[in-house]
Amino acid sequence: MTSPSPPPRVVLKPQRAKPFFGRHPWLFAGAVARVVGEPENGQPVAVYSAEGQFIAWGLYNDRSQILVRLYSWDYDQPLDEQFWRSRLQRAVQFRSEELGLVRPKGACRVVFSEADGLSGLIADWYDGWLVLQPTALGIRQRLELLARLLRDLLPVRGVYVRTEKGMREAEGMELEDHLLEGEPPPAEIEIEEGPVRFLVNVCTGQKTGWYLDQRENRQAAARYARGRRVLDLFSYAGGFALWCVRGGAAEVLAVDSSAAAIELGSRNAVHNGVNSVRFERADVFQWVDQAVARGEQWDMVIVDPPRLARRKRGVPSALRGYGHLNRKALELLRPGGILVTCSCSGQISRELFAGVLREAAFATGRDVQILEQRGAAPDHPVSLYCPENSYLKCFICRVL
Ligand code: SAH
Numbered sequence: 001m002t003s004p005s006p007p008p009r010v011v012l013k014p015q016r017a018k019p020f021f022g023r024h025p026w027l028f029a030g031a032v033a034r035v036v037g038e039p040e041n042g043q044p045v046a047v048y049s050a051e052g053q054f055i056a057w058g059l060y061n062d063r064s065q066i067l068v069r070l071y072s073w074d075y076d077q078p079l080d081e082q083f084w085r086s087r088l089q090r091a092v093q094f095r096s097e098e099l100g101l102v103r104p105k106g107a108c109r110v111v112f113s114e115a116d117g118l119s120g121l122i123a124d125w126y127d128g129w130l131v132l133q134p135t136a137l138g139i140r141q142r143l144e145l146l147a148r149l150l151r152d153l154l155p156v157r158g159v160y161v162r163t164e165k166g167m168r169e170a171e172g173m174e175l176e177d178h179l180l181e182g183e184p185p186p187a188e189i190e191i192e193e194g195p196v197r198f199l200v201n202v203c204t205g206q207k208t209g210w211y212l213d214q215r216e217n218r219q220a221a222a223r224y225a226r227g228r229r230v231l232d233l234f235s236y237a238g239g240f241a242l243w244c245v246r247g248g249a250a251e252v253l254a255v256d257s258s259a260a261a262i263e264l265g266s267r268n269a270v271h272n273g274v275n276s277v278r279f280e281r282a283d284v285f286q287w288v289d290q291a292v293a294r295g296e297q298w299d300m301v302i303v304d305p306p307r308l309a310r311r312k313r314g315v316p317s318a319l320r321g322y323g324h325l326n327r328k329a330l331e332l333l334r335p336g337g338i339l340v341t342c343s344c345s346g347q348i349s350r351e352l353f354a355g356v357l358r359e360a361a362f363a364t365g366r367d368v369q370i371l372e373q374r375g376a377a378p379d380h381p382v383s384l385y386c387p388e389n390s391y392l393k394c395f396i397c398r399v400l
Contacts, residue, residue, distance in 0.1 A: 012049055307346075
């Protein structure tokens with residue numbers, strides 16, 4: 001019998017191994033001295049330091065800026081089926097057993113990429129439908145395997161694949177949205193967040209259908225809503241708005257630029273038997289200027305814009321955008337009002353975002369107290385080894 005040929009190796013330049021011994025999962029080409037063997041894109045490689053010490057097993061892709069994504073730091077645990085199964089198990093068990101989110105009408109993120117040691121895989125679960133979003137070629141090539149393993153761990157009626165824009169350029173990956181296996185998802189899946197019900201379309205909705213990361217922030221915001229007139233800016237399908245009604249809001253106006261979001265939001269309101277929410281379709285950046293000019297005053301304003309900075313070079317203009325929105329939100333708030341303000345730009349740190357708020361407070365002459373500094377819900381954890389995956393900031397403030 002001939003022994004199998006040794007796996008290809010990626011050898012790092014001197015002095016470049018530290019972050020990877022430190023378990024950062026993204027290896028960029030700049031740190032690499034040479035590749036031994038001819039790995040195909042998506043295939044496993046063993047990564048070694050310049051001194052010849054094994055660091056980790058990863059998946060290779062020379063079409064990506066991330067030349068190797070690292071997954072296993074144990075030489076005896078290569079990237080075989082057993083490895084993927086145990087990683088998925090660790091992720092799914094936490095959501096189902098600890099968080100109790102895998103239940104009828106439940107919805108949660110069961111796998112969150114680097115945070116679960118599975119760089120490039122997002123898996124969201126909506127009452128039996130699994131939505132997979134691969135953002136790495138190596139993961140995309142293993143999608144059937146990963147789906148099969150997830151089906152062993154979760155109740156799954158069907159698996160749908162959603163793609164993120166820009167993956168062709170970023171990863172050299174050809175992929176379109178499609179049903180991978182099982183039953184096609186219905187046009188509306190009903191999910192429950194506590195006492196509030198939402199209709200989700202996992203094929204056409206934003207992200208994989210719902211902003212799962214804001215689940216607990218919606219609930220937290222609702223605790224301040226009693227008796228207040230609430231303005232929900234960038235409302236999508238009314239997540240914050242309907243939670244605030246539950247919290248006793250006197251009335252809510254939800255504003256979003258997407259016709260589909262507004263339409264779904266109106267149906268969500270009806271579905272919850274609620275008639276105190278209005279939805280308005282508008283560009284919020286212009287709408288807030290007009291509302292200030294009209295002299296509008298609200299008791300609570302929620303600001304949850306889309307990601308304004310995608311890359312580092314977009315940070316200055318994103319900061320101007322957040323500054324503008326938060327200044328206007330403060331001007332729209334009555335003394336004693338509540339501001340719930342969010343940023344989902346990973347490029348903007350919590351400190352930087354707090355700085356934007358401070359400047360907005362100063363510019364409008366308001367005293368602002370931070371009551372709660374929040375992040376994403378615990379089904380979107382943050383890996384200490386990959387701080388890049390901490391992206392969501394949500395500050396709940398009292399405005400005097
Ligand atoms: N708060 C929502 C999530 C908001 S995501 C929730 O809890 O579910 C950001 C939203 O901003 C999206 O619904 C998107 O349609 C909307 N959006 C993007 N650009 C916009 C703009 N310029 N004006 C208004 N809405 C916008």
